[in-house]
Amino acid sequence: MTLPATLAQRLRLPLIAAPMLRVSGVDLVSAACCAGVIAAFPTVNARSPQELDAWLARIAADRDRVERPTAPPCPNLIMRRDPDAIAEDRRVLVHHRVAMVIVSVGSPAAVVGPLHGAGCLVFADVASLLHAEKALAAGLVLLGSGAGGQTGWVNGMSFVRAVRGIHDGPLVLAGGIHDGAALWAARVLGCDLGMMGTRFIATPESLASDAYRRMLVDSRLDDVLLTRAFTGLDTNMLRQSIAAAGLDPAALPTPSPDEARQVFGSEGSAHVRRWVDVWSAGHTVSGVDAVRPVAELIERIDAEYAAAQRETAALLARPPQPQP
Ligand SMILES: Cc1cc2nc3c(=O)[nH]c(=O)nc-3n(C[C@H](O)[C@H](O)[C@H](O)COP(=O)(O)O)c2cc1C
Structure with a gap:
């Protein structure tokens, strides 16, 4: 495990609820963090730095009311924007001492230094080995094929194994994390965390419309x-x-x-x-069978994750088959 222990110990599952434009709002993020799962959101989903500030204050207050360990929110800075707007968002994040940030769509160079200086763990979203090699951040989100939104094209399993050969920092796989079993598989491959997007759209806490949620269930x-x-x-x-x-x-x-x-x-x-x-939606849409509250969805993923771990233990315990 290459995640800082102070972060890893707080998590119920090695999971990030993905940042999703027009989908991840304060209700989804707060519910996931309070249930022990890191929750990301593009800062542009808050319509102004003032709203971003209010979101982070509300998430902190909600987490304070929970007695068990909670997970941190993870704002996502989209870099292909007006540099002044990025700098304003960055100032709000530093003010709230956020524990981690994902930078995507464009070079993270302008923000990595100040965020690291504030003690923040920075993850860069990458879709190729070349970008993984060039990334300045400590952590990498590997955007594999089949992901929701603007997708990567590299097979997730190959991507993780190729990057693990050159990078010993924190690794996250996005794309194809269908359920708790797939999340466990990502850990076995060498990831610290998996990222799930589509399944979290089908929650009442997301900003999606009812028709979008229903279509996910039916697809x-x-x-x-x-x-x-x-x-x-x-x-x-x-x-x-x-x-x-x-x-x-x-x-x-x-x-x-x-x-x-x-x-x-x-x-x-x-x-x-x-x-x-x-x-x-990503290929993971086949894992959406109902619209469920975030806490219930996380409960299910947790049960699936535990079942996959038991399955692995049973496979390992099985006596070797006699050779012909
Ligand atoms: C509707 C939608 C919007 C997204 N918006 C963003 C975004 O703003 N920033 C980002 O880094 N990734 C974005 N993504 C990609 C997700 O963060 C994540 O990589 C992807 O959802 C993982 O695949 P999955 O949906 O199959 O789990 C978006 C995905 C979806 C489905």
Whole structure:
């Protein structure tokens, strides 16, 4: 285990509830932290530095009321933004002495120094071995294939093993962590933590609409479509949401990121807005069988994790088969 012991000891599970644009709000984050799971959220989900400050104060107050150990929140700084806005968010995070931060979409160079200086553990989101080698952060989130949102393309198992060969700091796998058994498998592979996104969308505490949550329950793995249509980058989307928005999932355009923003961005030319009218999910959608409160979902993942550990112990205890 390469996570600092002071952090690892607080966790009920080696799990991060993933940062998700327009999905991870203060209610989801607070509920997960209070249930012993690290919960991430893009700082842009709070609409201003003042709201970000209020969110972090509320999460700290909620955690203070819980008698058992609780997990820290993990803000996510999206780097492809106005540098002044990033610096303002960073100041709020340092003021609240957050324990960990994930930096994604762009170089973390501008924030790593100040965050490390404030004693914060910094994780960089990477999707290739080259980016893992270049990352300045102490920790890495390996964005594997099949992830919700803008996905990686490298097979998660290969990615973890390749990076473990060159990096002995904290490692997190994102993408394909379907349930507690998959989380245990990630630990066996060499990860310190797994990250789950899609399963946490289907909770009443998320910022998702009821229709989005219901669609996740009704969808299966084959309903996830890999497309560049809405972001210009490989993104996993729910086929049914595309059809419901009046588009043909089999005849989507392949725009550049700028073109996609002009058409499907919040002020785009199409009547369909990405993330709002068409929805994302990872391959893990097949693990969503109901909308459950965050605490109940974590309870289930914990039970699945314990069952997988027992299964492993039973496999190891089985006497060796006689050789022919
Ligand atoms: C709706 C949605 C929004 C996302 N937004 C972000 C984001 O703002 N920042 C980020 O680093 N990752 C984002 N992600 C990726 C997740 O953090 C995580 O890598 C992914 O959900 C893991 O795959 P899973 O959903 O199959 O568990 C998003 C994913 C989804 C589904």
